[in-house]
Amino acid sequence: MLYWALVFLVVALVAGALGFGGIAGASTGIAQILFYIFLILLVVSLVMGLMRRRG
Template sequence: MLRWTITFVIIALIAAVLGFGGIAGAAAGIAKVIFFIFLILFVISLLRGFVKK
C-alpha cells in the first residue's frame, strides 16, 4: 500500500512540473488518502501484535 502512495506522489510531482494542476491535485489527494489508510492499518496491526503477547 505504501508503494501506491509513492506512485501517486511521483505522478503528482510530474504532473505539477508539466503544468497539469488538476491532475496533480487529484493525484496528491489520492496519495494522502492511501497514506492515511496505510497509517491506520499499521497502527491497528501494531496494537494487535501487542495484545497477543
C-alpha cells in the same frame, strides 16, 4: 499500499512540474488518502500484535 501512495505522489510531482494542475491535485489527494489508510492499518496491526503477545 505505501507503494501506491508513493506512486501517486510521484505522478503528482511530475504532473505539477509539467503544468497539469488538475491531475496533480487529484493524484496528491489519492496519495494522501492511501498514506493515511496505510498509517491506520499500521497502528492497528501494531496494537493487535502487542495484545497478542500479552494475552
